[in-house]
Amino acid sequence: MTKVSTVTIGALALTASALAQTSIAQAQSTEHNTAEKDYRVFEKTFGATKGKRRNHTKGFCFVGEFAPVDNAILAYSNSPIFSSTSEVNGRVSHKGGKNLSPDDKFGDRGLAFEITTPDGDYHIINVNTEDFFPASKPADFIDLVRALGEGGEAVKALAAGRPELQAYLAHHKKNRDTTLRPYEGTQFNSVNAFYLVNESGDRTAIRWSMVPSGSQGIVVETNSDFLMDNMNANLTNGTVSWDMVVTIANDNDDPNNAAIRWEGEHTRITATRLTVTSTSTEADGECDAVNFDPTVLSDGFVVTDDPILEARSQIYAHGIGVRLSEKE
Numbered sequence: 001m002t003k004v005s006t007v008t009i010g011a012l013a014l015t016a017s018a019l020a021q022t023s024i025a026q027a028q029s030t031e032h033n034t035a036e037k038d039y040r041v042f043e044k045t046f047g048a049t050k051g052k053r054r055n056h057t058k059g060f061c062f063v064g065e066f067a068p069v070d071n072a073i074l075a076y077s078n079s080p081i082f083s084s085t086s087e088v089n090g091r092v093s094h095k096g097g098k099n100l101s102p103d104d105k106f107g108d109r110g111l112a113f114e115i116t117t118p119d120g121d122y123h124i125i126n127v128n129t130e131d132f133f134p135a136s137k138p139a140d141f142i143d144l145v146r147a148l149g150e151g152g153e154a155v156k157a158l159a160a161g162r163p164e165l166q167a168y169l170a171h172h173k174k175n176r177d178t179t180l181r182p183y184e185g186t187q188f189n190s191v192n193a194f195y196l197v198n199e200s201g202d203r204t205a206i207r208w209s210m211v212p213s214g215s216q217g218i219v220v221e222t223n224s225d226f227l228m229d230n231m232n233a234n235l236t237n238g239t240v241s242w243d244m245v246v247t248i249a250n251d252n253d254d255p256n257n258a259a260i261r262w263e264g265e266h267t268r269i270t271a272t273r274l275t276v277t278s279t280s281t282e283a284d285g286e287c288d289a290v291n292f293d294p295t296v297l298s299d300g301f302v303v304t305d306d307p308i309l310e311a312r313s314q315i316y317a318h319g320i321g322v323r324l325s326e327k328e
């Protein structure tokens, strides 16, 4: 999609993404009622900090570039994000609703960024540290968020009747490396699948990971708020980057079910590299007013029918409205 110019609403200058025109959310605004209710479930479980996101609440902004690495990806997609170097405006975050979530404790993380190509095409990537999702259906995920608010026993009781949730809990308990890492040493996964579309109109289902490829150690003293200083130190002494490693679906992989891992041998292409050039707080940076809606895609990408994607689009659109109105 083409980027729209920055507009001022109330006291806030909104970037193009906040006004993104062709996301699923805007195409289906009648669903907002559900998003509103679901949002309240997040608020009940995670709390609500006025003017802030209700999940992935703690975070900071960065800017950087997104540059092609392996042009093998061009056989699958004519997206301009794979053929030219683009500008990036992004945000790293802690999962959960605590604005003061400690940096020196292991937890799930998020990475979200908007890509603007030299021709003004626009694309959002929004990823987290899960290997796959705990539910294939949005309502089942909301049940989990509700249960998390009620405590461990409620989650156990819910899992008893939910094989997907059982599989998620078992896998992540067994395979999760809980070593404390900085954002720049953390791998993020798309979790949801998308289609690539090439010049001939052929569709290929993919997932991808953002794999650390630059300086990635803890290089400053750790404390409850060290992650931005750490990224800055790694930027001063080297580079901070992630490679976008694309996994091409095999015939038996389901693109519409985020709760199933794509197992076994797959073709993988290191398509691009995201390189950070600088960081800033949310107050000073440009990421706070962005709606990182993962269904806002450049040409050469199409959403799958995964219902989680639609739900994300709806709830993020609702969230940005709430957050921005609280700042006015």
Ligand code: HEM
Pocket: 038, 039, 042, 052, 053, 054, 055, 056, 059, 091, 092, 093, 109, 110, 111, 112, 126, 127, 128, 133, 138, 141, 189, 190, 191, 192, 290, 291, 292, 308, 311, 312, 315, 316, 318, 319, 320, 323
């Ligand atoms: C039905 C499924 C999901 C729901 C209901 C949901 C809900 C939410 C909510 C309510 C927020 C805060 C939005 C705000 O207050 O403005 C959020 C943020 C976020 N979510 Fe999700 N989420 C879902 C799935 C996912 C998945 C699959 C991923 C990653 C693969 C993900 C990654 C993120 C990230 C990184 C943020 C913070 C983005 C930012 O920095 O703005 N979410 N989510």
